[in-house]
Amino acid sequence: MELIKRRGALVVVSAPSGAGKTTLCHEVRRLVPDLFYSVSYTTRLPRPGEVNGTDFHFVSEAEFLDMRGRDELAEWAEVHGNYYGTPVKALEGALSHGLDVLLDIDTHGARQLRQRYPEAVSIFVMAPSMKELAARLRERNSDAPVEIARRLTRAREEISAWRQYDYLIINRDVKEAVDQLATVIQAERWRTSRLTLKFPDVEVPE
Amino acid sequence: MELIKRRGALVVVSAPSGAGKTTLCHEVRRLVPDLFYSVSYTTRLPRPGEVNGTDFHFVSEAEFLDMRGRDELAEWAEVHGNYYGTPVKALEGALSHGLDVLLDIDTHGARQLRQRYPEAVSIFVMAPSMKELAARLRERNSDAPVEIARRLTRAREEISAWRQYDYLIINRDVKEAVDQLATVIQAERWRTSRLTLKFPDVEVPE
Numbered sequence: 001m002e003l004i005k006r007r008g009a010l011v012v013v014s015a016p017s018g019a020g021k022t023t024l025c026h027e028v029r030r031l032v033p034d035l036f037y038s039v040s041y042t043t044r045l046p047r048p049g050e051v052n053g054t055d056f057h058f059v060s061e062a063e064f065l066d067m068r069g070r071d072e073l074a075e076w077a078e079v080h081g082n083y084y085g086t087p088v089k090a091l092e093g094a095l096s097h098g099l100d101v102l103l104d105i106d107t108h109g110a111r112q113l114r115q116r117y118p119e120a121v122s123i124f125v126m127a128p129s130m131k132e133l134a135a136r137l138r139e140r141n142s143d144a145p146v147e148i149a150r151r152l153t154r155a156r157e158e159i160s161a162w163r164q165y166d167y168l169i170i171n172r173d174v175k176e177a178v179d180q181l182a183t184v185i186q187a188e189r190w191r192t193s194r195l196t197l198k199f200p201d202v203e204v205p206e
Numbered sequence: 207m208e209l210i211k212r213r214g215a216l217v218v219v220s221a222p223s224g225a226g227k228t229t230l231c232h233e234v235r236r237l238v239p240d241l242f243y244s245v246s247y248t249t250r251l252p253r254p255g256e257v258n259g260t261d262f263h264f265v266s267e268a269e270f271l272d273m274r275g276r277d278e279l280a281e282w283a284e285v286h287g288n289y290y291g292t293p294v295k296a297l298e299g300a301l302s303h304g305l306d307v308l309l310d311i312d313t314h315g316a317r318q319l320r321q322r323y324p325e326a327v328s329i330f331v332m333a334p335s336m337k338e339l340a341a342r343l344r345e346r347n348s349d350a351p352v353e354i355a356r357r358l359t360r361a362r363e364e365i366s367a368w369r370q371y372d373y374l375i376i377n378r379d380v381k382e383a384v385d386q387l388a389t390v391i392q393a394e395r396w397r398t399s400r401l402t403l404k405f406p407d408v409e410v411p412e
Contacts, residue, residue, distance in 0.1 A: 124398070162403070167396045180396060187393035190373045190386060192330070197368070 005196040008036070008095040009188045010117050012103045013181070014110045015125035016155030018136040020171045024125060025104045027178040032185050036094040036101045041067065044082035057087075075105065075112035080150065084109070100185060107161040114164075121188050123181065124165035128172050130155075211402040214242070214301040215394045216323050218309045219387070220316045221331035222361030224342040226377045230331060231310045233384040238391050242300040242307045247273065250288035263293075281311065281318035286356065290315070306391060313367040320370075327394050329387065330371035334378050336361075 015021035029035050041057045043064050052058050059067075064083045068076055076085035086103060094101050103113065113120050127133040133155055137148045162168055167184050171177040188194075221227035235241050247263045249270050258264045265273075270289045274282055282291035292309060300307050309319065319326050333339040339361055343354045368374055373390050377383040394400075 163398055165398055167393070168398050168401060168403075169396055183389055184393045184396065187373070187390045190375055190390065192369055192371055192374050195374060197374075 004198050006098045006189070007194040007196075008097070008099045008101055009185070009191070009194060010091070010095060010101050010103065010113070010120040011185055011188070012105060012110050012113055012120050012122040013125060014105060014107050014122070014158065014161075014165065015171075016127070016133060016158045017151040018133045018140070018155065019125045019127045020136070020174060020177070021104060021125050023174060024169075024171065024178055024181055025102060027174065028102070028181045028185070031178060031182040032100075034099055035185065036090075036099040038086055038091055038094075038101050038103050040105070041073070041085045041087060042082060044080075044084075074116060075109040077106055077108045077112075079106055080147075086113075100189070102185075107158045107164075110161075111164070119193060121167075121184070122165040123167045123169060123184060124162045125169050125171055125177065125181075126159065126162065128170055210404050212304045212395070213400040213402075214303070214305045214307055215391070215397070215400060216297070216301060216307050216309065216319070216326040217391055217394070218311060218316050218319055218326050218328040219331060220311060220313050220328070220364065220367075220371065221377075222333070222339060222364045223357040224339045224346070224361065225331045225333045226342070226380060226383070227310060227331050229380060230375075230377065230383055230387055231308060233380065234308070234387045234391070237384060237388040238306075240305055241391065242296075242305040244292055244297055244300075244307050244309050246311070247279070247291045247293060248288060250286075250290075280322060281315040283312055283314045283318075285312055286353075292319075306395070308391075313364045313370075316367075317370070325399060327373075327390070328371040329373045329375060329390060330368045331375050331377050331383065331387075332365065332368065334376055 013021060013025055025037070029037055039053065039057055041059050041064060043059060043061045046052065046056070046058055050056065061083065064085065067073055068085065072088055073085035074088045074091050076083060084105070086105065086109070091101055105113070110122055114122065127136060134152055137151055169177050169180045219227060219231055231243070235243055245259065245263055247265050247270060249265060249267045252258065252262070252264055256262065267289065270291065273279055274291065278294055279291035280294045280297050282289060290311070292311065292315070297307055311319070316328055320328065333342060340358055343357055375383050375386045
């Protein structure tokens with residue numbers, strides 16, 4: 001029984017703003033070897049410290065719509081007036097080379113991906129409570145109060161989609177939640193549905 | 207978002223004789239807290255060191271067939287002329303109390319369980335090769351050569367069922383394989399399909 005090939009797992013992580021998803025996705029890359037992090041395209045402006053090509057591919061709206069028109073996006077969404085999208089080519093290249101792909105996307109994007117890739121593994125990350133979620137958004141100084149209120153309304157909508165996901169991780173403590181995320185990704189590596197094995201039909205020695 | 211209830215996962219582990227399943231299932235109970243180990247009923251004679259009620263419930267054929275007739279077995283099988291079966295009552299009691307149940311059964315029993323409990327998590331454990339499998343069976347001094355040959359033939363049949371399982375673990379090293387088993391069980395604890403949550407519809411603080 002020789003392992004011939006393993007197709008990578010497409011791991012989709014969603015969460016309401018403030019649940020800590022971005023931190024978790026960053027940290028889990030340190031824990032889990034050979035994890036391909038798909039860098040999204042976006043039309044939103046970089047926040048301080050964000051690096052083009054690492055955090056996002058920052059593009060103009062015209063460039064984004066061109067890609068979408070050429071069906072080069074596995075999913076796309078408009079969030080708070082900005083476009084976000086996942087490039088097909090990098091994604092499918094990684095999966096077919098046996099690399100697991102971590103996608104950090106919103107609930108609309110996740111829905112599109114599950115339709116296109118029904119074998120995707122989806123994980124919803126929550127804050128322990130709405131109160132905690134609001135507090136975390138307020139601590140993040142980059143957002144204006146009106147923006148925080150908008151994100152909270154949207155958070156409620158997103159949270160209502162939790163049951164459409166395969167796994168739920170409640171982010172009470174970053175280290176614990178990162179471990180849980182890594183555990184799920186690790187377990188999915190032994191899914192029979194992604195494995196190709198060869199059984200040499202040798203004579204069994206007596 | 208309050209976690210109201212978690213239904214236990216029914217974890218089914220199968221393997222050809224000699225793949226090390228019994229050792230793995232014993233060891234994983236040390237690693238994973240709150241794992242309910244279902245003790246099977248069997249009509250086979252105890253091997254040296256086996257304890258009634260711990261390794262198996264050893265019963266007569268008449269007692270076994272009575273239980274089966276009363277539909278008190280979640281699955282049953284005849285293997286090498288002996289009956290083996292899993293009691294329904296202990297199984298369902300544990301699951302509804304949120305305990306994960308570890309079942310160590312053959313491929314026929316696994317098939318019955320998947321039909322009765324489609325939400326079961328099934329794991330197939332393999333030896334790294336048929337040669338290795340034969341060597342391990344020979345090292346186990348309790349079996350006569352004719353019995354070893356019979357087990358090897360049966361092993362080939364069982365191995366051909368690997369794709370019907372959710373996960374595949376190749377037992378190259380006991381410690382590594384136990385870790386993998388524990389990882390799968392742990393990940394399955396965050397499956398949304400077994401969770402019941404409550405979302406208090408409180409006003410979001412501004």
